[in-house]
Amino acid sequence: MIRFTNVHMNYPGGNEALRNINLHIEQGAMVYITGRSGAGKSTLLRLIALIDRHSRGQIIINGQNLERVRNRRIPIFRRHIGFMFQDHRLLNDRTVFDNVALPLVIAGYRHQEIRKRVQAALDKVSLLTKVNSYPMALSGGEQQRVGVARAVVHRPAILLADEPTGNLDPALSWDTMKLFEQFNQVGVTVLIASHDLDMIKRMSKRIITLKTGRILPLGGTPTAS
Amino acid sequence: MTPANRKKNTRPDKTFKSELKRRFDMWLLQHAQAFIFSLGQYIKYPISNILTTAVIGISLALPASFYLLLDNVRYVSSSWDGSVQITLFLQTDVDETRAAEFANTLSSNNNINETVLIKRADALAEYQKLSGFAEALNTLDENPLPNVVLVKPTLDSADEAETEALIKELEAMPEVDTAQYDSRWLKRLLYLLDIVNRLIVILSTLLAIAVLLIIGNTIRLSIHNRRSEIEITKLFGGTDSFIQRPFLYSGLWYGVFGGIIAWLLITISMQMLHGPVKQLANLYASDFQLIGLGFGNSVILLASGIALGLIGSWIAVKRHLRAIEPV
Ligand SMILES: Nc1ncnc2c1ncn2[C@@H]1O[C@H](COP(=O)(O)OP(=O)(O)OP(=O)(O)O)[C@@H](O)[C@H]1O
Ligand SMILES: [Mg+2]
Numbered sequence: 001m002i003r004f005t006n007v008h009m010n011y012p013g014g015n016e017a018l019r020n021i022n023l024h025i026e027q028g029a030m031v032y033i034t035g036r037s038g039a040g041k042s043t044l045l046r047l048i049a050l051i052d053r054h055s056r057g058q059i060i061i062n063g064q065n066l067e068r069v070r071n072r073r074i075p076i077f078r079r080h081i082g083f084m085f086q087d088h089r090l091l092n093d094r095t096v097f098d099n100v101a102l103p104l105v106i107a108g109y110r111h112q113e114i115r116k117r118v119q120a121a122l123d124k125v126s127l128l129t130k131v132n133s134y135p136m137a138l139s140g141g142e143q144q145r146v147g148v149a150r151a152v153v154h155r156p157a158i159l160l161a162d163e164p165t166g167n168l169d170p171a172l173s174w175d176t177m178k179l180f181e182q183f184n185q186v187g188v189t190v191l192i193a194s195h196d197l198d199m200i201k202r203m204s205k206r207i208i209t210l211k212t213g214r215i216l217p218l219g220g221t222p223t224a225s
Numbered sequence: 226m227t228p229a230n231r232k233k234n235t236r237p238d239k240t241f242k243s244e245l246k247r248r249f250d251m252w253l254l255q256h257a258q259a260f261i262f263s264l265g266q267y268i269k270y271p272i273s274n275i276l277t278t279a280v281i282g283i284s285l286a287l288p289a290s291f292y293l294l295l296d297n298v299r300y301v302s303s304s305w306d307g308s309v310q311i312t313l314f315l316q317t318d319v320d321e322t323r324a325a326e327f328a329n330t331l332s333s334n335n336n337i338n339e340t341v342l343i344k345r346a347d348a349l350a351e352y353q354k355l356s357g358f359a360e361a362l363n364t365l366d367e368n369p370l371p372n373v374v375l376v377k378p379t380l381d382s383a384d385e386a387e388t389e390a391l392i393k394e395l396e397a398m399p400e401v402d403t404a405q406y407d408s409r410w411l412k413r414l415l416y417l418l419d420i421v422n423r424l425i426v427i428l429s430t431l432l433a434i435a436v437l438l439i440i441g442n443t444i445r446l447s448i449h450n451r452r453s454e455i456e457i458t459k460l461f462g463g464t465d466s467f468i469q470r471p472f473l474y475s476g477l478w479y480g481v482f483g484g485i486i487a488w489l490l491i492t493i494s495m496q497m498l499h500g501p502v503k504q505l506a507n508l509y510a511s512d513f514q515l516i517g518l519g520f521g522n523s524v525i526l527l528a529s530g531i532a533l534g535l536i537g538s539w540i541a542v543k544r545h546l547r548a549i550e551p552v
Pocket of ligand 2: 041162
């Protein structure tokens with residue numbers, strides 16, 4: 001599903017964020033990416049979503065060589081990916097419904113279909129009652145769950161989550177991780193970047209540890225902050 | 226691989242058509258969404274939008290009403306333009322029969338289209354009637370008025386030199402006392418109107434640029450205000466045309482509503498001027514009425530508003546939307 005071969009990433013200004021990354025993640029896997037601040041976790045996710053382009057090496061996502069994806073085709077490519085952020089990035093002037101519906105509206109779904117899918121997604125995160133609320137009127141945990149619903153509503157093949165639990169208390173973090181696990185169980189490949197080593201370990205999934213842009217050998221003892 | 230691909234092998238033609246129809250439906254749907262969404266945005270922030278639209282409306286109304294004014298002046302002056310003529314006052318010793326012969330010979334001149342003889346007796350009668358000095362004039366034993374011949378030249382009235390030459394030629398004739406040609410001021414007016422016309426073109430251009438800048442800047446601000454939305458939309462696979470569509474439609478709305486405001490301003494002003502102009506025209510025994518915008522000009526006004534709205538937003542979108550990338 002995701003294959004990195006000798007991938008390097010230099011940001012303009014000479015900052016080498018990733019060095020010689022070799023990585024394979026199978027379809028339907030759930031993987032954690034951890035490491036200190038500045039280790040390159042976000043960069044790795046950004047390369048997968050073509051937010052940035054890698055400098056050297058080869059990345060293949062879902063059978064597509066990313067070097068061959070032209071800028072014009074990036075939007076279509078991204079429609080197979082779902083995103084989650086630490087700062088949930090909901091649109092405050094739109095209702096929960098409209099926020100969750102965004103990926104479907106972009107993809108041009110019809111209204112009835114959008115309604116059905118948004119309701120199903122909100123049902124999964126137990127927020128059906130908040131359909132017409134505005135994000136500001138929700139608690140931090142609820143906002144985060146709206147973010148989850150938006151990330152999966154278009155049934156992406158890959159879910160990328162960058163510090164999805166950074167703002168949440170341990171109980172809510174655990175719930176969110178369990179939600180991701182549910183989506184993973186229906187076949188979504190899930191990649192989560194996180195500092196929260198304790199929780200990651202309890203989830204007992206594959207863990208990739210980055211250190212200054214390199215992957216630590218398997219089983220390496222990560223020392224996250 | 227996907228169901229669509231599998232179908233393609235069995236019924237390629239039909240699948241292709243239905244795919245085309247699906248794409249078209251989606252395109253239509255997204256346009257409808259952007260159309261309604263942008264109108265919703267317009268209504269959502271009524272005060273700032275109405276202010277912007279009012280500025281656009283006034284900027285459109287100014288040149289349009291100047292054009293209209295020019296149209297009206299042109300219309301009035303055109304009724305004078307046809308009457309350019311030379312008035313020949315004949316010598317007093319030329320009697321009516323000789324005057325008639327003279328007028329006849331003149332009309333065979335190539336440069337002269339038509340001559341009209343006003344006999345001195347008729348002139349006196351009319352003068353008595355109009356001036357109210359009938360009694361006083363009756364006491365004169367002799368008619369003091371000369372015979373008059375009105376000459377309509379075939380020459381182009383704009384050609385000063387030729388008309389001047391014709392007047393010289395006529396004045397040199399023994400029967401003619403003086404020749405009067407009093408349309409110089411009319412020509413001056415025509416030249417003046419030409420200058421005014423150019424000024425209006427310049428003014429229109431400047432105001433059109435102002436409208437472009439206003440709309441461009443307004444769209445730029447709304448792009449700026451919705452930056453995070455644009456980032457998220459790009460992140461979830463929104464194409465450039467999908468993202469720019471609502472902004473282009475807002476430009477369209479500014480143009481449409483600006484055009485309507487301009488139309489209202491002009492129509493109301495015309496209504497206010499209608500009465501006084503009619504009274505003035507009555508004084509000159511004219512049934513002149515102000516020329517309004519009419520259907521054609523209204524369409525042009527609205528179309529200019531729409532065109533400026535679309536162009537202004539297009540420029541803003543091209544300049545500012547590309548720069549936003551998801552972070
Ligand atoms: N846009 C950018 N331009 C230049 N350098 C960048 C940019 N983004 C990240 N970097 C650099 O790349 C390196 C990796 O950054 P990255 O954001 O991937 O780290 P991270 O592991 O996500 O850290 P954190 O846990 O703090 O989010 C850092 O040294 C950072 O300074
Ligand atoms: Mg990061």
